[in-house]
Amino acid sequence: MSRALSPSPEAHHPAPPLAPRTLGVGLILVVMIVAFESMAVGTVMPRVASDLNGLALFGWASSAFLLSSLLGAVASGVLADRRGLAPGTVVSLALFAVGLLVGGTASSMPVFVLGRLIQGLGAGGLGALPWAVITTRYPETARPRMLAAMSSAWLLPVLVGPLIASVIADQWSWRPVFWGLVPLLLLAAPLCVLPLLARHGSEGATRAQTPGSKRQLWPALGLLASAGALIEGLRRPEAAALIVAGLGLIGLLLAARPLFPAGLWRLAPGLPRLLALRGLLAFAFMGSGTFLPLALHDLRGLSLSGAGVVLSVGGATWTAGSWIQAQLERRWNGAYRSLTTRGALACVALGLSVTALSTLGITPLWCVYVGQVLGCLGMGIGYNGISLNALASVPAAEAGRLSGQLANIETLMVALSAGIGGALIARVQPMQGAFTLAFGITLLAALTAAVAALRLRLAAPE
Template sequence: MVGNRVQAGTPSGVFDKAHRLTTAGLLMLVTFIAFESMAVATAMPTAVTELDGLAWYGWPFSAYLVASVVGMVVGGDAGDRRGPRTALLVGVGVFAAGLLGGGLAGHMALFVAARAVQGVGAGMIAVSLYVVAGQAYEPALRPKLFGAISAAWVLPALVGPVIAGLVTTHLTWRLVFLGLLPLIAVGLALVLPALRALTAPADAAPPVPARRWWAALTGVGIGALQYAGQRLDLVAVAVGAAGLLALAAGLRALLPPGTVRIRRGLPAVVGARGLLAGSFFGMDALLPLTLTQLHGYSPTTAGIPLTAGALGWAAASQLQGRRPDIARVVLLRAGFVLLALGVAGTALVAVPGFGGWPAYLTWGVAGLGMGLGMPSVGVLLLDQSPEHRRGADSAAFQIADVTGSALCIGAIGVLVAAAASGLMALTTAVLVAVVVLTAVAALGAVVAPRAGAGVTPPAPLPGATTLAAS
């Protein structure tokens, strides 16, 4: 073993001797950040009540989201100029500072500020993970790595809210923040040995300070769209229009040229990430409300389909990781097709007489689609992004995810607000949402082949099963 390269002909895996500590550390960091993002929604009502900040309820969420976009750009630039070691160390430090500030906050303004600090750190970490993956893992190992990372994001969705609820009820909501600090430190300690071997690209581009301002503008645009989606009046129209303008201006400077048109190559990879996130998380946000309002489900029962989706996501992520011989664009298209089928099938919950039970099946199908699609676009990103731009391209990748989710969830919010004001029935709003989100996934299936332009699939690992053999 020389540096982070494995000697030719040596069997390897993400948990072999050369990679096991790095993999364990990365997965721990991902798991705890995902846990915090899932768990905070459970602890938030208690936190804002204790801090006498109920009127500020939405601000901790918006502050985190807006700041994470800035963190993505900062982390990408730092990774390209100084290497992933510096970017990841700073990101973890900033995220930990946000956890500490949130857990100790005695006023709502301080709590919101701490959430913004967390967002910056989380954005830097998310981008740095891709830069580390590009340097520390050979191409043939990346499908397995991204499969494991996807599973690490899914697991907190299953247990995070429950654990946070128990901690908040029987101990204190502050432990949802403070309790993660020692665990984050353990994850970083496992990754550190590998980080020492990773270096900055020799041909790194000079920093572009204006990118951070464009990132801030993009974050403001996303926040404005979220706010506009929560109301249905002239103010919402004005705020939404301003948000769209800010978002368009910021994204033009941050995304690869041609992303909106889904041009072949890297722009299509980034665009595909946004389409996947928008279609899935748009319906993911609407489904519990639909089951609760149309069928009288309890909050716990209404959340079971989301668990089915998470399990499908985890299962398909592991499946694609075992088949590095299959072209990533094939898996990406299959993922989009399954996602479209799952979203479209969820329309059955709005049909009188069916009840809500079809969602238990259809959302599992949508989860399978995400489990195939999300790891595949991660692999394609690293295949097509040159090392000296991997940080910036990874930032664009993450920003597309956040933007796609925000746009689709904002559109869903408008439909729900229209139903709440009596302009349409909730059933109609759900069906319109299903049509829109299915169309987003179907578009992804059509354009998926563009994401693989010029990419040769990595050679399978020793002992991997080939298509012909199967």
């Protein structure tokens, strides 16, 4: 969960002095490392599953990471509330490093999944760190520049991360993609931690104005356990596993109630519908991305490097879509945001359809690039448009809580999509049938989002 904080603690406390430059450098390095790992893992997963004979647990490699990252973000917030930012940062960095080492040295797929789970606990805390640090350690005038720097830190990993990881795996091994990041993490750690050791008074003042993360810890743990039961129940062939999956679904719906606004699952107007749209898009496009490299490798014979190029093309187009959306905002100030969002979501559904048809061998292989360009362009425009509409639908004082909800729905839905896709890969033969069903489920989510977007207002953000 994002720990974005209330934007105006200075109303009661002096503005913090400008943080040391080393803190900013450390934050950027940490964001880049987490971003590279996030973009790289999906590309090398076909090789990991093959080397460790772990195709049955393929979906868990992504789901374990994502679900534990949600819990890790909340737990790091609890620790920061009690001990300050420095201890939480140390714990998150240590967990992420341990997870990288366990995953990179794993001799079996269960151990690899365990490493991904540990990694996720650390990544959740590190993902929330920039919001908390920027709010408590930087004056208001410096925050836009730091937020822009954090966003830019994702750019290079998005563009070249999949390609670099696939080349390393093809030419050497997939293992350095994991443990090779540990030295960089050791370099970034002191740059982040040392400036945070001096606890700043604005930390407590800011936390007092935000929803208590301690109250969200048990729901987050329940969400992780319930989603895990649902995924594992679907993965196993035993009849009793359906009961486990059903109980997991019920638990998931109950655990989600304290974390999200009422009406989320029925797409109620306003914020619930906007969060649901974000979740459906994440389930559809980002979820399909967790098994796309494996499908391209197994069904179309594409090398890991070839699959890395596909993902890098998508990353570049997503970035371009975000830039286009920003230009539209600058020109029209949100007047046509709902209209452009509708078009973008239709583009996502079309792009996913083209990608699926090409991957399944129905259309030529080059069409997968067209599909990725269409889908990622739609995601770049539509995803940001939905987020801006959501921010416009709540008071400024609730922006911190909303940022957490936006992050949580994305993490949850991608984890579910990866888990369901992995369950189909484990149970359905031949593989062509498994991938057909997996693409069909994600495409259904994309079409549902596109249809639901038709009810967004045209002239103004909701």
